[in-house]
Amino acid sequence: xxxxFESEKGKGRRAAAPPAKAAAKAAVQPVVxxxxxxxxxxxxxxxxxxxxxxxxPGMYIGGVDETALHHLASEILDxxxxxxVAGHASFIEVSLEEGNWITIRDNGRGIPVDPHPKFxxxxxxxxxxxxxxxGGKFSGKAYNTSGGLHGVGSSVVNALSEMMEVEVARDRVLxxxxxxxxxxxxxxxxxxxxxxxxxxxIRFKPDPDIFGSQQFQPSRLYRLCRSxxxxxxxxxxxxxxxxxxxKGDGDVPAEAVLHFPGGLRDSxxxxxxxxxxxxxxxxxxxxxxxxxxxxxxxxxVAWQEEGNGFLHSYCNTVPTPQGGTHExxxxxxxxxxxxxxGEHRGNKKAAxxxxxxxxxxxxxxxxxxxxxxxxxxxxxxxxxxxxxxxxTETALRDRFDHFLAGDxxxxxxxxxxxxxxxxxxxxxxxxxxxxxxxxxxxxxLPGKLTDxxxxxxxxxxxxxxxxxxxxxSAKQARNRETQAVLPLRGKILNVASASADKLRQNxxxxxxxxALGCGVGDRFDRAxxxxxxxxxxxxxxxxxxxxxxxxxxxxxxxxPELVRHGHIYLAQPPLYRLTQxxxxxxxxxxxxxxxxxxxxxxxxxxxxxxRFKGLGEMPPSQLKETTMDPAKRTLLKVVAPxxxxxxxxxxxxxxxxxxxxxRFQFIQERARxxxxxxx
Numbered sequence: 001x002x003x004x005f006e007s008e009k010g011k012g013r014r015a016a017a018p019p020a021k022a023a024a025k026a027a028v029q030p031v032v033x034x035x036x037x038x039x040x041x042x043x044x045x046x047x048x049x050x051x052x053x054x055x056x057p058g059m060y061i062g063g064v065d066e067t068a069l070h071h072l073a074s075e076i077l078d079x080x081x082x083x084x085v086a087g088h089a090s091f092i093e094v095s096l097e098e099g100n101w102i103t104i105r106d107n108g109r110g111i112p113v114d115p116h117p118k119f120x121x122x123x124x125x126x127x128x129x130x131x132x133x134x135g136g137k138f139s140g141k142a143y144n145t146s147g148g149l150h151g152v153g154s155s156v157v158n159a160l161s162e163m164m165e166v167e168v169a170r171d172r173v174l175x176x177x178x179x180x181x182x183x184x185x186x187x188x189x190x191x192x193x194x195x196x197x198x199x200x201x202i203r204f205k206p207d208p209d210i211f212g213s214q215q216f217q218p219s220r221l222y223r224l225c226r227s228x229x230x231x232x233x234x235x236x237x238x239x240x241x242x243x244x245x246x247k248g249d250g251d252v253p254a255e256a257v258l259h260f261p262g263g264l265r266d267s268x269x270x271x272x273x274x275x276x277x278x279x280x281x282x283x284x285x286x287x288x289x290x291x292x293x294x295x296x297x298x299x300x301v302a303w304q305e306e307g308n309g310f311l312h313s314y315c316n317t318v319p320t321p322q323g324g325t326h327e328x329x330x331x332x333x334x335x336x337x338x339x340x341x342g343e344h345r346g347n348k349k350a351a352x353x354x355x356x357x358x359x360x361x362x363x364x365x366x367x368x369x370x371x372x373x374x375x376x377x378x379x380x381x382x383x384x385x386x387x388x389x390x391x392t393e394t395a396l397r398d399r400f401d402h403f404l405a406g407d408x409x410x411x412x413x414x415x416x417x418x419x420x421x422x423x424x425x426x427x428x429x430x431x432x433x434x435x436x437x438x439x440x441x442x443x444x445l446p447g448k449l450t451d452x453x454x455x456x457x458x459x460x461x462x463x464x465x466x467x468x469x470x471x472x473s474a475k476q477a478r479n480r481e482t483q484a485v486l487p488l489r490g491k492i493l494n495v496a497s498a499s500a501d502k503l504r505q506n507x508x509x510x511x512x513x514x515a516l517g518c519g520v521g522d523r524f525d526r527a528x529x530x531x532x533x534x535x536x537x538x539x540x541x542x543x544x545x546x547x548x549x550x551x552x553x554x555x556x557x558x559x560p561e562l563v564r565h566g567h568i569y570l571a572q573p574p575l576y577r578l579t580q581x582x583x584x585x586x587x588x589x590x591x592x593x594x595x596x597x598x599x600x601x602x603x604x605x606x607x608x609x610x611r612f613k614g615l616g617e618m619p620p621s622q623l624k625e626t627t628m629d630p631a632k633r634t635l636l637k638v639v640a641p642x643x644x645x646x647x648x649x650x651x652x653x654x655x656x657x658x659x660x661x662x663r664f665q666f667i668q669e670r671a672r673x674x675x676x677x678x679x
Contacts, residue, residue: 050159050182060156069211075153076104076202081317083108084235091236098242100215105201110170123188129158158182164204169197218252229258230267231317231367264300264365272363278303278417279410283403289391295370297395302363308448309362315373315383324383326368329392331355337400349419357422449515450475452484461533466547469616476620477628492550537571539614568638573627577610586626
């Protein structure tokens with residue numbers, strides 16, 4: 001497939017030939033008499049205490065990358081927030097120190113230090129920090145709602161810390177104990193009397209044996225503290241960071257007191273700022289959930305006239321980026337509420353409203369507090385509690401009805417806005433091709449497309465990026481006049497192995513076709529193409545190469561004229577950033593990194609090497625400088641061979657089609673010539 005690429009500027013890297021770089025090597029051991037005689041009971045290991053955590057950290061914190069590292073701080077902060085939400089703590093201190101140390105302290109009740117009734121030789125504090133599935137949140141007696149649920153958070157952090165220091169102030173007595181890699185280094189010590197202090201202080205340093213050289217990022221921790229302060233208006237979070245750690249991070253203060261009496265309303269106001277809205281006011285409030293001690297819900301909602309909406313949800317102050325049942329209830333409340341208002345006002349068109357009409361332009365924050373929530377996995381990214389949908393819908397629906405009835409004029413404007421969206425959706429369904437309109441006219445484009453303003457298609461380009469995170473960076477880095485951005489959700493459908501029905505039903509591909517505007521199949525018309533360049537911009541890793549391969553397969557099979565006429569390109573994001581002092585150089589791969597270290601810097605000098613984990617992790621300024629600025633970037637043009645395409649069709653079918661035996665044959669024939677295998 002190398003014939004399908006050429007460098008637009010003549011200096012870009014050549015892309016990998018096959019969609020997958022090579023096959024993994026497999027070694028097959030012979031079996032004698034149907035069994036391996038060396039395998040016996042002595043080979044069965046039993047991991048005790050916190051050993052499983054250190055052996056398999058990914059089971060408990062999702063991996064050992066930067067996200068997992070910061071999850072350690074989140075676990076301890078969640079425990080402090082539980083004390084605040086329960087009404088026992090009024091402030092939390094978070095201090096980031098040099099040497100990758102972090103301290104989180106609250107003025108709550110303090111972890112119990114008396115002997116545990118089951119483990120009489122151990123204090124309750126030591127049991128909590130050294131035993132999985134131990135804590136005060138199982139029975140519901142100590143906490144009505146809590147974010148720490150499984151009894152593994154504190155012990156997992158302890159297990160994955162090189163050192164941990166714990167101080168507990170209870171009943172005017174200060175207790176101290178130290179730990180190293182999950183094991184106590186001292187007995188629980190009585191440090192004397194304290195008069196003006198109570199609560200728990202945990203200071204720890206992640207273990208470099210687990211996390212390598214990764215460091216806590218002040219900006220990430222500061223955003224976490226801000227979000228927690230927004231989520232519970234009754235807490236004050238006191239942030240402090242060593243000034244030496246803030247170099248190059250001007251948005252993060254060395255010290256700050258985070259307290260937001262307006263809660264989620266304040267948070268949403270900060271996020272959307274002066275963006276034009278359908279209704280000038282934010283609909284915000286909180287309500288008790290139906291049922292005795294069922295919990296409560298808080299929300300803030302605004303409908304935006306332009307741009308993409310978002311819904312940030314939380315349960316017991318824990319972020320749920322993958323949504324869940326509480327979001328389901330939230331959506332149902334808004335859609336049913338607007339349909340009912342339309343019926344009340346005699347507007348029959350309201351009956352045709354669906355969730356996308358109402359929710360795509362919504363900017364919203366949703367925070368739920370319930371007893372014993374059920375999450376998907378220990379990292380708690382998705383709420384799965386079945387009753388949360390019903391409780392959230394019931395609580396919000398009644399308040400939403402009152403909100404609409406309280407201001408009929410605004411409610412009618414909102415209804416007209418969402419009905420207009422519904423009518424445009426129906427028109428698009430009847431005529432799949434979207435023609436470019438003037439930027440001054442309102443156009444509801446498909447999916448999460450952020451369009452550019454210039455009308456001349458030849459001067460514009462669209463970036464196809466993987467995921468909302470990369471999409472967010474690209475939107476900030478783009479030239480708003482000439483560059484559009486369409487985030488795609490993960491790996492798209494493989495059109496070479498999918499049926500025609502699956503292709504027609506795939507929403508990601510339908511959104512892409514609508515965004516391009518030129519149609520597909522019998523309705524294809526290149527004159528209606530809305531962009532001069534279509535740029536596939538994926539991460540510089542194996543997954544990114546796979547996604548790019550799937551997209552190229554789609555264009556080659558379904559829109560071949562765009563390939564033939566040179567509309568398809570591959571962006572070339574760097575993999576490394578090399579820094580020495582104020583000078584930075586970018587490298588495309590390992591070989592390029594080694595060349596530039598020798599060529600661009602003095603021999604023997606120290607060069608800091610940063611590896612980009614993905615486009616979403618790149619600051620917008622760097623993404624623009626390296627990958628999106630036409631004056632500096634390198635693009636690879638995807639081209640079709642000039643001669644007969646039979647060989648190309650066979651190759652695409654072999655690598656991407658329905659017959660795995662063809663891929664296996666391809667691998668066997670070329671295995672001996674492979675020099676690098678990425679597995």
